[in-house]
Amino acid sequence: MTKPTLTAIAREANVAVSTVSKVLNGHTDVSAATRRTIEQLLAERGYQRPRAARPAGRRTDLVDLVINELDSVWGLSILTGVEEVVEEAGLSLVVSSVHNRQSATRRWFESLLARGSLGAILVLSELTERQRDDLARRRMPFVVVDGVSQPPPEVPSIGATNFAGGYAATEHLLALGHRRIAAIGGPEQLQCTRARIAGYRAALETAGVPADRQLVRFGPFQHEGGLAAAQSLLALPSPPTAIFAGSDQQATGVYEAVRRAGMTIPGNISVVGFDGLPFAEWTAPPLTTVRQPLHEMGVAAARTLLRLVNGERLESTRIELATALVVRESTAAL
Amino acid sequence: MTKPTLTAIAREANVAVSTVSKVLNGHTDVSAATRRTIEQLLAERGYQRPRAARPAGRRTDLVDLVINELDSVWGLSILTGVEEVVEEAGLSLVVSSVHNRQSATRRWFESLLARGSLGAILVLSELTERQRDDLARRRMPFVVVDGVSQPPPEVPSIGATNFAGGYAATEHLLALGHRRIAAIGGPEQLQCTRARIAGYRAALETAGVPADRQLVRFGPFQHEGGLAAAQSLLALPSPPTAIFAGSDQQATGVYEAVRRAGMTIPGNISVVGFDGLPFAEWTAPPLTTVRQPLHEMGVAAARTLLRLVNGERLESTRIELATALVVRESTAAL
Structure with missing residues (x-):
């Protein structure tokens, strides 16, 4: 039996390919009955998501996220964006926090190299120049979100305006x-x-x-x-x-x-x-x-990282997503 | 050179062992000067944390956390507790969310087995009986936090009162x-x-x-x-x-x-x-x-999992941590 494509599943279920894709990605605008039919077909036919291409020598399905502090809703929102994309790509996410500690960053970095992660996303934390060089030498891509300092122009980074x-x-x-x-x-x-x-x-x-x-x-x-x-x-x-x-x-x-x-x-x-x-x-x-x-910044960071993992070139190494003022009741005329 | 112990480092720094341990674990009640001295000694002497013993055939440093939904401060608090213990043990944490979807749970479960995780913590999500049997056969321990249903008595679980x-x-x-x-x-x-x-x-x-x-x-x-x-x-x-x-x-x-x-x-x-x-x-x-x-529930779950990874026996498979009423201003006499 050959591996089924989305198109084959869609034909068999008598629905559009986009509907199958919606079910795969957990969107809710599909009727329960259709969802059940499609989920059953996907399971029975043994559908497997296409996986990100892997650089030679690395066999893991891991992507790393390191964040300075995990204990804020701020970091959580970025994390959910990253997780969404990583999961969609059939990969798994290793999450670490380093609490502004050099020693923790060093330990994380060593374990990153040891476990042969596909790449890393760094949130509000920073690598030394030497660590950056180490990653480059091993062809391990990384993306910075809200970096500590202005990253060098060749480092892909995501921020807000x-x-x-x-x-x-x-x-x-x-x-x-x-x-x-x-x-x-x-x-x-x-x-x-x-x-x-x-x-x-x-x-x-x-x-x-x-x-x-x-x-x-x-x-x-x-x-x-x-x-x-x-x-x-x-x-x-x-x-x-x-x-x-x-x-x-x-x-x-x-x-x-x-x-x-x-x-x-x-x-x-x-x-x-x-x-x-x-x-x-x-x-x-x-x-x-x-x-x-924040969620979208996480999505953008993960998408950028997966493109790098797949060897694609980026049009721009810096992406800034728009901020917007939301006026409520804590401000009033003087 | 033999590997230094905490005791040796403490003697050399002329401080108590507990002070070295505090520095290792990032506690802040140590003076900056003492911290620097100890961090330098730890680095120079090549101190390495004792690692969790690993079952034969598994060489990863990974522990898995799967949570139904990541997008709440509730889950985040548990996550920070788990992460703290996992990091302290020199291990890394893979984080997944499954959004109440059977298909996502199945995919997570397969990747868990494939990557040879040391064990898993499940938060508000559930395994089928067959998945539980699979874990038992592979001797992969797991701990349930706030389980969906009353787990069978042999499944270690953490909850609140x-x-x-x-x-x-x-x-x-x-x-x-x-x-x-x-x-x-x-x-x-x-x-x-x-x-x-x-x-x-x-x-x-x-x-x-x-x-x-x-x-x-x-x-x-x-x-x-x-x-x-x-x-x-x-x-x-x-x-x-x-x-x-x-x-x-x-x-x-x-x-x-x-x-x-x-x-x-x-x-x-x-x-x-x-x-x-x-x-x-x-x-x-x-x-x-x-x-x-919640944070403490995460800590307890991770500690329990590490004990299981190390082959220890638990005195009790169920731990319930105390809840407490906090009275503020949203309640008043009728």
């Missing part, structure tokens, strides 16, 4: 009449932080509002980072009337600082977040934020 | 004077759903409040599940005055239904969630919820 996001958030606050606008970034060395703060500064400049260095803070992306930065901002002799946070989780820290100071949002302070995570719709008040297409 | 959690949530609402108390479960067939609803019923019974079948609903754990169930509950001729949701995400759906109905929480309706995810502290109003120790 962070500059435009920072610009849009600040422009929104300016349009509401705010002039004392603070910005909290993530860790200062991160490429995404720099781009957002540059967008914030550019918007202030366009509006002719002088930038005040005291109003820019940096800190971890978590709740505690936002709390600490906002507390120190609110303690200034001339505190801000609006705060642009570096993440939705930092924004909940800002919420806590404002509440502890006996003030309200947006009555006393307007707050804008960054990321557009689902929970931001349910905070008190619902959070105005800059949405990043 | 769901019955006690459902009881505590309902008791809290009863103490506030509520009598029309609704419960929304996750999917009805799930073991955790059944235990929670049983706890809810037991608390009603203890209080002498007759159970009303109309007040019990089931649905997906996501926001939409809570929204749909709450909308239908609020449309009852005699609607509930309190709703115990099956997850914090369902609770945000209940929030939306209440808001759409022009009512307020807890003014018109009290709401209790389940899970105790970080965002539940920042909802409007902050959510009263039953905390599950």
